[in-house]
Amino acid sequence: MVAGLFTSATYAATHSVSSPDGKLTFQISDDHSQPSYQVTFNNKAVINPSRLGFDFARAPSLRDGLTISSTQRNSADERWQQPWGEAREIRDHHNELVVTLADSQSKQAQYQLRVRVFDDGIGFRYEVAHDSARYITRELTEFAVADSDKATAWWIPARGWNRYEYTYKTTPLHDAAHVHTPFTLKNKDGVHVSIHEAALVDYAAMTLNQRRPGTFISDLTPWSDGIAVKTNGQFNTPWRTIQVGAQATDLLNSRLILNLNEPNKLGDVSWVEPGKYLGIWWGMHIGKNTWGSGEKHGATTERTKEYLSFAAEHGFDGVLVEGWNTGWDGDWFYNGDVFSFTEAYPDFDLDAIAKHGEQVGARLIGHHETSGNVSNYRDQMADAFALYEKAGVRQVKTGYVADGGNIKRIDERGHARFEWHDGQFMVNEYLDNVKLAAKHKISINTHEPIKDTGLRRTYPNWLTREGARGQEFNAWGTPPNPPEHTTMLAYTRMLSGPMDFTPGIFDMSFNGLGDKTNRPQTTLAKQLALYVVLYSPVQMAADLPENYLARADAFQFIKDVPADWEQSIALAGEVGDYVVFARKERKRGKYSGKDWYLGAITDEQARSIDVKLDFLEPGQRFEAQIYQDGPKAEWKHNPYDLSIEKQIVTAQDTLTLKLATSGGTAIRFKAL
């Protein structure tokens, strides 16, 4: 049986705060002594009244019996700089409301809700002042989507074995059961919304569970002992974020997540190096080489030297080498204890490689694969970073491959515990790794990571991460990434931050062409466009050097494109269908800071897109170097047909981009 709802008239306080442009409004109420909030955009409901609060393991819940006892208001309009990023300057323009919730009887303050409303979205967080340690068992924050029966959602499942590495589903919102964030949806008015979180520190990741139709409740990923979050006195939650835009591209142009993170805590980070890299990596994925030792061992001194020379010659900054350290022979996937992070295989001479890199002008990129055994890694981490620092390594790719819920740690009693990648324990573990790396002036590219929540602002050496199905699934995934995958990523995963997708596969026929086999399901032009569309401050050229040399014409774009930007603008697109990005290079090294780049990609539908070039500086002439799908290009059987043209353009021009099925366009606008 269910029962009808009853209401009784009680006095309730409501307070609201709107965005600087007045369009977005957050309202909080203590009706029935039960705090709840709602959100409107252009005077229409986006989030219906939604509950707030916590349950604790031993302390009383913060659910009801709570009244608003005081409020504070602030506002800010500031600009701050990123040391690297998708944009140099970020504007932080918001209005703030801080609401104190007190026990209705005792009048004692229980928590504050700090709310910041920007033009592009809302963030709110709990600030709980209790000074005793508490165990949170549930966070009760709800997101009750308005008119949810008419909304569409794009999502991947939470608490799955494959972490974040799923293809995105497009469904009626009501069919999204338990999802990861960023969670993107479109309501009946065409308003696009993304629910996520910012500044996830010392807390569990928030997943969203659709408990009632349209109402998602925060579902914190628990510790192995069932507790959601272990606090040690006063605590703030991460910011719960709701990005809102009239169109899909508004979400892509939002800087909300960064704005809600703390400023840089590392001081001088001139040692953090964005850039492009190659790797002894793809060969292992397609079976040409092995991680483990033996005849096909990929990580040899000789091959690494060759790669370093090739990298330097073609303007790349580094070379990732996986499988260099002992432990890869045998059941490493099930037993991370086998890995040494300081002992190289005999055929890998770190000193010689470091010296060679210095000579030719490209750096070795380090690799730490834990296979999810974090205790083994932690024991060796300081030595491992020291070793790399000594060898001139400035960047390490870490790996935590293990089934979801199967990160192995040894607890204080010596027992093995199995944790989730996105529980509080691992949230802390990932950040500890980044902090320790910073002491060695090493930057981190995390694979099988915790999702991004904008912490690169605070810890700029956390360059990028995986956290979605990357290119590697095209080597052996079942199935490989479908044509819509990267157009989907742009509106979902990429809202959280940079991704090391590893674009640039030129030989798409390693298993044959067609759609029934493992291969990138794209055209060659789309592989190029991904360098602009999928932002990462370190971008891999993932294929083998010989495949680049075979297509030197297309390779030129990868050699030209930067990985650090002065400015980024999403120009057009629809979720999962297509997207067009323009980005202006940032002045750094060989880059003058004057050129613009454009990337456009489409799903399985070929399409023609008119792009006004009004983002270019007025009066400035540019040579547009256009890499686009040739007239016969289509991804299944003819992915290589590429047309490269040059034309002179200005801000007054419009270009018509013609994208093949799963095609793309990549353009360098070279300032003349």
Next chain:
Amino acid sequence: MVAGLFTSATYAATHSVSSPDGKLTFQISDDHSQPSYQVTFNNKAVINPSRLGFDFARAPSLRDGLTISSTQRNSADERWQQPWGEAREIRDHHNELVVTLADSQSKQAQYQLRVRVFDDGIGFRYEVAHDSARYITRELTEFAVADSDKATAWWIPARGWNRYEYTYKTTPLHDAAHVHTPFTLKNKDGVHVSIHEAALVDYAAMTLNQRRPGTFISDLTPWSDGIAVKTNGQFNTPWRTIQVGAQATDLLNSRLILNLNEPNKLGDVSWVEPGKYLGIWWGMHIGKNTWGSGEKHGATTERTKEYLSFAAEHGFDGVLVEGWNTGWDGDWFYNGDVFSFTEAYPDFDLDAIAKHGEQVGARLIGHHETSGNVSNYRDQMADAFALYEKAGVRQVKTGYVADGGNIKRIDERGHARFEWHDGQFMVNEYLDNVKLAAKHKISINTHEPIKDTGLRRTYPNWLTREGARGQEFNAWGTPPNPPEHTTMLAYTRMLSGPMDFTPGIFDMSFNGLGDKTNRPQTTLAKQLALYVVLYSPVQMAADLPENYLARADAFQFIKDVPADWEQSIALAGEVGDYVVFARKERKRGKYSGKDWYLGAITDEQARSIDVKLDFLEPGQRFEAQIYQDGPKAEWKHNPYDLSIEKQIVTAQDTLTLKLATSGGTAIRFKAL
């Protein structure tokens, strides 16, 4: 990144045990010191190798490092009697294998797996011998469905706000995310499987989470503090059950769940009374009466006396009266503290009603609605049962209406805790209620219950329960139950045990006819057939007396049909499409034990079904009293067209049943 699987050749022990008919086989292996099991049926895989084990909050996991140290084998072929039920005699015929898993190093036994294989399915349970209290955080039991990409599943979501009260979904098995049991599926060979559990006592309910495609892992509903199960020394889990059949009806004819429960622990249960009842209940659902006091108060002395008289006159055993006790005025849904379980509203005179019932020969059926506040109920429970016992009440309907996860209890510190209906706390709470009721010779009909796992065998006063979307959803559900709902229930919810669905709505036009309004989406004949199809030892005639008097012809079937059976046979059907049941009445009171009944129902498709009557005793002549859809019947606009015919039949005859859209056929075979 994911990694390929590595295998290394290690010595592994495997042991298997097969069903008495040899078709069904369970095999256990300790390959890689990692216990796993698999299941075959007719030599084809049904369950692929699936892991076993536990994680604990502080003690070491029982995951791996385990080796089979000894085995025992037993077999049984026994028959036992039910005091009431869908069949009087049950055959328990199985082969048993008990496997001891020991620590591979220390050789110390860690747990036993007790496996019983019947012709109709498999049960296995863990028997953990550790004598210290342990907190289970995860049970690792997997069910890896073979050829899962070609399987179909029927399911409701687990951990939802509406408990078990969802419409069933039919999807590819891979689309079932997190589901309740019984979980029914059909594999590519047409083999039907239902995964469930038996004898859920002092443990959390098992839900199933599809972690990898096709692999479901046990997901125990946790306590509010995140612990799954709190054990106190040695413990046995409930039986994990896998019912397997070559066709859908095999699942319906399985007695596996009952066979895996313990025998009756209550001794003489002659005071447990199956039967039929009316209620002051439907009037509240359709807005004619109210639970609360006032002009429209349903539970008045006068109305109850009228109902008792009507019940006795028409051969019913009891009358349920809801809203008799104080507390229903106001916000009871959010505040279960308001309910008294001993104080009647002034217009409800329990003594006078009890006396009237005794005079006319029908009993009052009691009602305890907790609105999920179990501490308030527990405080009053003994007094409440004593009061009813004194008034001659033999049966109480309990209610626990509250959102999933919102059962409120007051813990030992005086704090409110919010529990799931199917966590260990409530599993114990429901059973405590039944045990205390037994001391007062009262039987229980639980609404918003824990799912059934066959405990009626051990506690025969636990007569029936809700635990699915019942008839009430046709009064106000959004949407009401679709035409396929009851055909779906037969193959899903009903596999767990009896359900108080409350059939028999005769006025289906209370909100108008058509499919866009709340109303039963069935024909009248289907309402009759539900008494045979949906087994419950107490069956309600849910409509108002005046509606029965207006269709005395149809009402005759409800008056005739028993609620207790000598034998039951599912004759034909497909999941969610249709089902035909034959049941033979059990000798009890006015029932001679000679008549048979048949119920057939269909989904939105009209259909014709040939039924061989070879279940009837050979040589015996019967008058078949056939209540079937009339020639113009269809559920949307013409549900009332009913044809009633009589004909003489024997076991050699075949009847052709013609079912209208969402129609049915109900037959009494009166022995001549």
